[in-house]
Amino acid sequence: MLSKKTQYAFHALIHLAENLDKGPILISEIAQEKNISIKFLENILLELKNAGILGSKKGKGGGYYLMRPPKEIALARIIRLLDGPIALLPCVSLNYYERCENCKDEAVCGLNDVMSKVRDATLKILENKTLKDILTRN
Amino acid sequence: MLSKKTQYAFHALIHLAENLDKGPILISEIAQEKNISIKFLENILLELKNAGILGSKKGKGGGYYLMRPPKEIALARIIRLLDGPIALLPCVSLNYYERCENCKDEAVCGLNDVMSKVRDATLKILENKTLKDILTRN
DNA sequence: AATTAAACCTATCTTTTTTATAGAGTTTAT
């Protein structure tokens, strides 16, 4: 499962994407709209900002906004940023690989093989679906 | 990521499946072979036994063994048993569903939609691949 | 019958991660 942090990030990003025209959006507005603790959300938005996904404006009239169009922000990027690996096992992770400590030879491990397939199927979706694809339907 | 518990379970099950002919297998043998803490593994095997996946024999000459042929044990079952939900969000989980607390209408939520697709793609593999499919290749 | 090998059971402990909060600091519009 995705952590609350990543779940909240998605909902916040959706809110920002659905209000592109309204200029910088307040943390407090997102928190209220999406039912998220304001202080927790603050940290999350800061992380997204430091990663270059969001921009911000301080002071009166300030807030957060997307740095790029929603269709350029892949879901996989958000997950990796806040939750780390997407793969089910360290030994099949593309970005956070670690050697398997329980099997003798990964090249011959059937578990490694199946989990690679799961990773590929998952990434095929998460790398290609973007923020634009998760905005409210209709 | 799968927990260590589930990872250990898979490696233990692989060992049991690869030694079907040898009668009951000792916890200590699996622990040594797969480099797993023996006491931790003990708890895991017990859980698998209580779920009906393994059988055991007590006393001298005892040990653990599979209750069914490897090809009848789907990987999804093991994961759900030890780790819980396979889906990335509670609101798209088939077996551990919980209502989304951050969006107003799941029927119209694009995130729900995409994560359902990820779940389907993952389950298509994990429900169909069995213990037999993860035995050592060659 | 005694011994020994093995799983069974339950509790506890430690560590790590997750989730959340606090509060002072900095920037900017008015």
Place this chain on the structure above:
DNA sequence: ATAAACTCTATAAAAAAGATAGGTTTAATT
């Protein structure tokens, strides 16, 4: 100057993961 808003760092609380401990029960062997 003031107030509104993000920034930063620290800490705390809760939950989960990972691991260990130690006695109990069962059964084969001697």
